Amino acid sequence: MSPACGCGIDVHTHFVPRDMPACPSPAVRPFWPSMQPGQTCGHRHVMIDGRNFRTVTEQCWDTDIRLADMRNMSIDHQVLSPMPELLSYWMPAREAQVLLREVNEQIAQAVRSHPQAFSGLCAVPLQDVDLAIEELEYSMSSLGLDGVEIGTNVNGLPIGHPTLAPFFEAAARLGAAIFVHPIRPVGLDRLVGPPALEQSVAFPGETGLAAVSAITADLLGRHPGLRLAFSHGGGTLAMLLPRLTHARGAFPALRDALARTPLEHARQFFYDSLVYDRATLAHLIEMFGERQIMVGTDYPFAIMERDPLARLEALDLSADARRGLRRDNALRFLNKSAASLNQ
Amino acid sequence: MSPACGCGIDVHTHFVPRDMPACPSPAVRPFWPSMQPGQTCGHRHVMIDGRNFRTVTEQCWDTDIRLADMRNMSIDHQVLSPMPELLSYWMPAREAQVLLREVNEQIAQAVRSHPQAFSGLCAVPLQDVDLAIEELEYSMSSLGLDGVEIGTNVNGLPIGHPTLAPFFEAAARLGAAIFVHPIRPVGLDRLVGPPALEQSVAFPGETGLAAVSAITADLLGRHPGLRLAFSHGGGTLAMLLPRLTHARGAFPALRDALARTPLEHARQFFYDSLVYDRATLAHLIEMFGERQIMVGTDYPFAIMERDPLARLEALDLSADARRGLRRDNALRFLNKSAASLNQ
Numbered sequence: 001m002s003p004a005c006g007c008g009i010d011v012h013t014h015f016v017p018r019d020m021p022a023c024p025s026p027a028v029r030p031f032w033p034s035m036q037p038g039q040t041c042g043h044r045h046v047m048i049d050g051r052n053f054r055t056v057t058e059q060c061w062d063t064d065i066r067l068a069d070m071r072n073m074s075i076d077h078q079v080l081s082p083m084p085e086l087l088s089y090w091m092p093a094r095e096a097q098v099l100l101r102e103v104n105e106q107i108a109q110a111v112r113s114h115p116q117a118f119s120g121l122c123a124v125p126l127q128d129v130d131l132a133i134e135e136l137e138y139s140m141s142s143l144g145l146d147g148v149e150i151g152t153n154v155n156g157l158p159i160g161h162p163t164l165a166p167f168f169e170a171a172a173r174l175g176a177a178i179f180v181h182p183i184r185p186v187g188l189d190r191l192v193g194p195p196a197l198e199q200s201v202a203f204p205g206e207t208g209l210a211a212v213s214a215i216t217a218d219l220l221g222r223h224p225g226l227r228l229a230f231s232h233g234g235g236t237l238a239m240l241l242p243r244l245t246h247a248r249g250a251f252p253a254l255r256d257a258l259a260r261t262p263l264e265h266a267r268q269f270f271y272d273s274l275v276y277d278r279a280t281l282a283h284l285i286e287m288f289g290e291r292q293i294m295v296g297t298d299y300p301f302a303i304m305e306r307d308p309l310a311r312l313e314a315l316d317l318s319a320d321a322r323r324g325l326r327r328d329n330a331l332r333f334l335n336k337s338a339a340s341l342n343q
Numbered sequence: 344m345s346p347a348c349g350c351g352i353d354v355h356t357h358f359v360p361r362d363m364p365a366c367p368s369p370a371v372r373p374f375w376p377s378m379q380p381g382q383t384c385g386h387r388h389v390m391i392d393g394r395n396f397r398t399v400t401e402q403c404w405d406t407d408i409r410l411a412d413m414r415n416m417s418i419d420h421q422v423l424s425p426m427p428e429l430l431s432y433w434m435p436a437r438e439a440q441v442l443l444r445e446v447n448e449q450i451a452q453a454v455r456s457h458p459q460a461f462s463g464l465c466a467v468p469l470q471d472v473d474l475a476i477e478e479l480e481y482s483m484s485s486l487g488l489d490g491v492e493i494g495t496n497v498n499g500l501p502i503g504h505p506t507l508a509p510f511f512e513a514a515a516r517l518g519a520a521i522f523v524h525p526i527r528p529v530g531l532d533r534l535v536g537p538p539a540l541e542q543s544v545a546f547p548g549e550t551g552l553a554a555v556s557a558i559t560a561d562l563l564g565r566h567p568g569l570r571l572a573f574s575h576g577g578g579t580l581a582m583l584l585p586r587l588t589h590a591r592g593a594f595p596a597l598r599d600a601l602a603r604t605p606l607e608h609a610r611q612f613f614y615d616s617l618v619y620d621r622a623t624l625a626h627l628i629e630m631f632g633e634r635q636i637m638v639g640t641d642y643p644f645a646i647m648e649r650d651p652l653a654r655l656e657a658l659d660l661s662a663d664a665r666r667g668l669r670r671d672n673a674l675r676f677l678n679k680s681a682a683s684l685n686q
Contacts, residue, residue: 160535187529190552192503193559200590205548209533216536236579242620247543277585283626302593
């Protein structure tokens with residue numbers, strides 16, 4: 001499939017291994033995932049601490065099914081990221097690395113099998129910054145992955161926390177694309193209703209706060225060249241920016257903390273388009289700029305966007321902007337050339 | 344001043360008494376506010392637990408200064424609400440009521456002195472729902488106030504929590520206008536920077552979650568006639584709605600929990616216009632409807648919007664819509680006639 005077909009690059013898709021490695025230590029057993037067959041053919045349960053965390057389909061690990069689905073969605077290239085629950089920040093780092101290494105190897109295997117169709121992002125044990133840097137270096141140099149998926153927080157520390165700064169310095173040096181995905185969100189005690197509200201409602205707020213922490217910590221200023229993308233259209237960031245901008249004019253401490261306007265930072269981040277609404281996507285494009293937004297679908301999970309390019313078609317955009325949203329912005333985020341996807 | 348002048352009704356302004364009542368019990372001393380003179384003439388410090396919570400100006404209690412400021416802002420009517428920190432949900436309810444009663448009496452006094460210029464919302468001790476209903480009844484029937492300002496949560500319980508349902512039932516019966524303001528927001532541990540980030544960044548997320556809890560608890564369906572307004576343009580709600588709407592189609596438990604679409608609920612709430620940005624305000628009008636948004640400024644605090652009507656002028660609106668945003672939507676929220684403000 002050639003880019004001339006007008007297909008898209010989907011930067012937000014998830015990968016789950018068909019089988020997990022054996023639990024390396026009784027200490028991590030309550031957190032360690034294992035896979036069990038589901039009732040339906042091709043379905044498997046991700047079991048954690050004796051409970052079914054999520055039932056997933058073979059789309060998660062079977063690249064042939066993925067490729068068929070991609071054709072139906074007019075997507076010719078997917079970026080594979082681990083299912084966020086696998087990030088394992090809550091385990092001791094060495095044990096977590098056993099799991100993450102297996103996930104990273106399997107993502108790399110999928111990419112090697114179809115390099116024109118897939119790019120891959122690794123997972124790293126960010127609860128130990130030095131080990132995380134080692135795993136990122138290994139994943140990029142030895143496995144050929146393009147960057148890393150990280151959570152919005154690491155055991156409660158937002159991505160702008162100074163503890164994590166050496167990781168971002170290393171990522172900038174390595175040229176890693178960083179995809180920021182919500183995990184363990186704040187606000188669960190404010191929800192009234194079924195557990196699905198966690199990902200439906202708490203995720204975007206968590207992502208908005210993480211993006212603000214990247215702004216107030218000046219991650220892009222401190223680590224030139226860093227490429228950060230936020231999932232779900234940046235979550236609530238677009239609603240937070242104007243108030244933060246106004247507050248910077250009202251409170252001297254905020255003015256001192258923010259040398260550049262929040263919007264200048266925000267317009268250097270990348271975002272996926274996964275907001276499920278024409279008017280909201282149009283608003284994000286106006287706020288963040290048409291060069292910063294990329295197709296994202298959450299494939300293959302239940303909440304996925306099934307026809308992502310139709311969302312773009314519904315917008316009043318120039319041909320250049322449309323091509324940017326479909327492909328070119330993702331290529332800049334991944335630091336890849338269009339030609340490299342056709343080899 | 345007559346409405347024909349094109350002036351606006353500002354539904355989001357705050358009141359602080361010049362002096363607080365004496366602390367009624369040693370048990371609440373760590374929470375009890377007192378006022379101390381500031382260095383600058385007309386400034387006073389709100390002291391709580393030996394610390395200066397906020398330095399406020401005489402605009403907070405002096406109605407003559409308010410009226411002069413209102414003329415400069417082209418506002419001919421303000422709704423007076425307590426400074427949210429005074430809501431005192433964290434005190435034993437009986438002691439809190441001593442403070443709230445004084446605040447409510449002083450707001451009522453300001454309204455009585457200039458009934459054409461001011462409406463008033465009371466504070467109630469929502470940590471004790473029965474007592475809160477009593478205070479609301481007293482404030483409306485004896486003090487002539489129009490409703491109540493409530494926090495987004497009561498000691499962590501979001502407004503949609505079943506514990507609070509009897510209060511909303513009473514508010515609907517009494518015809519109270521309810522203004523929901525963020526307080527003690529979630530997400531403080533996700534902020535990297537000065538304390539001003541709490542109100543600048545955490546407030547909108549807290550309000551968005553409160554509004555979602557009002558949707559998932561079906562507050563308007565369960566209590567017909569209830570009039571709920573959310574501050575700061577509903578916070579992050581506009582960014583949460585499309586994802587919640589999509590998730591309702593993807594997760595059967597959410598479909599079961601939400602008989603109507605989230606947007607149907609959201610388009611029955613009121614919102615203030617306090618988002619400091621033309622494109623964001625235009626997006627809110629598209630999302631929530633031009634009949635649900637009202638002028639709000641946060642007068643007289645540091646973060647206030649100084650020229651609220653200019654924000655409306657910058658929008659491409661019909662004359663009817665403009666008049667709605669300036670005045671008519673607020674009159675519907677307050678359940679008042681235009682004539683009543685001219686008597």
